[in-house]
Amino acid sequence: MMTYIQIAIGVLGALGIAVATWKAPRMTSILFWAAVATILIGSAGVMNVPGAVDSNLVWLSLSFPLVWVLLQFWCYWDASKWRVAGGMIGICVVSGIIVFASSPLG
């Protein structure tokens, strides 16, 4: 059960990220959204790619740095800062939906 303090911290954190994304979309994308997107892409992959779970987890571990770095690189490569932030949030939303719509492993 979540306490009021935890809920308050969560709401404040979400607000902080929203303001940071509005004020500095590229910087927030490279520091925050790229990491979240990588974790969600990896989790969605592990849950849905066919094959042994242990092998998939190893490949996830190996691909994690590459995906993260490529997403970070894209943050400064794209000419539009809003396309970067929108793209990152879009990846997070789509991957998140896949994760929560998939059956849990184990």
Add this chain to the structure above:
Amino acid sequence: MDKARHKRNYDLHAWSGVTLGIFLFIVCFTGSVAVFALQETRVWEDPAKRIEATTEPAPLEPAFREWVATQDARGEIEFLSVRWPQGGTPYYVTMADVHLDGSDEHDFVVQNWHPETLEPITTREASMSSWLVRFHIDLKWPSALGGSQVGRFIVGLAGILLLLAILTGIVAHTKLTKETFTLRLDRSVRLKWQDSHKVIGLWGTPFHVMIGFTGAVLGIVTLLAPVVAVLAFQGDIQALFAAVQGEQIEAAGVPAEMISIDTIGAMVHPEAGNLPARINIQHYGDANAVYQVYWPATEKLTTYHGMKMSGVTGEMLAMTSLESGSSGAARVSAAVGPLHFGTFGGVALKYLWFFLGLSLSVITALGTMMWIERRQHGNEGQRSDRFYNGLSRLNVGICTGLAVATAGLFVHNLIFWGDEAGRGIAIAWAYFGVWAAAIAYAFLRPGAYMANRELIAMTGALLMVAAVLNQLMTELPNGGIGSHTATLVIDLTLIVFGVIALVIAKALPAERPVKTKRKARAPRREADVAATVPAE
């Protein structure tokens, strides 16, 4: 590439490589030293470990059974391990995790045995080598701030930063072929550093990419696994471990006679043709006892060849080696550690890894130096000379000071006179104390150039003093110089690197080799700054 994109890419390179350059330097430099601290310096630093390697150790089984019975009387043995005499540990090592009777506490017991007499050997609990390795792996991150896991993650982030700096660095170079062969050592300070940064960086790219990638994998996985468990396993970390390790065999509760440790120790690996290095045992004395036997794979891209077998019947349950019995994922995963630490090609490869690791440290230091130089003596600086001078001294103090602190640790290991129980704390004090003193020294000298030169000379002198002191102060086997190969190799290495450091110090200038000084620029107006930022 258009100008705006080039500028953004350069900004990212500067952000990832320069802003956090000092942190990258610390991780790269400590990693170079850790290559030897994993094995070679462990024998060098502790005279009790200087035992001549033997190919025919005395049978351990009777003493082992007696030792297991002693531990069994204290509580439930949850895990047993035996290491046969080899390389960095030329003696038997037995370990037991005992769940103490009537308590929730565990006691992890380690016992070292002489390979011929089976007399107990008392080695140091805290060691210089462990410190050097741990500082690279997790920065000795305090447990109050999250402990080793957080430290490993932060070091793993250095791998991510390094990969990003390499990618943006390569993209920033529009004339790759020309820059790979351009080294103008007779030109200005900035050009000399810039060319060196590019040439070392471009030639070393394959190694730097590999070390950044493997470092990131080894570091960030520790925190990634629980996150993935929360998402993919709905927080069930036990299910995650079961998925990775497979189902564990439970004890049958039926006593049974175990296969002798000495019998296992004589088993030659069918593919590698060598003897085992260690065995992990679960449920010792039970009908369902499991032996996990590991053979060293020193010239393969994996740490060990493994075999899982019944400890009662000897029936093989699973076998893994680089050639057979493991999946592609397992093979790649097993290669990450040996690739990162250079443990698959003998001492020669370790020297190569050491020099390539140092080259990476030099690149990161040069990047920071160039960034400061452009601002202190070029047209990009908006702060005072005093600010950039301080930054330059701080850079020298941290980077070269780390080399002094590392060399100082070798001397400290020999002259430590306190109680052995306090050695661990003393190592920390010596390391951080010398490092802090070096930073202070860099601020006290007339200039950063002179401080850098003198600190490099100090490093060289300390390395040579450590080698000479070791020969004079410690008891070598058979009483002669060079009677223990690993010790002699480290002593010679210290002397050679000491001489190299002294030669470099002598060759470096004591002050910046230019006559003209930059005029302080007025801060740019906001309108001018806005005009230089590309439109998006």
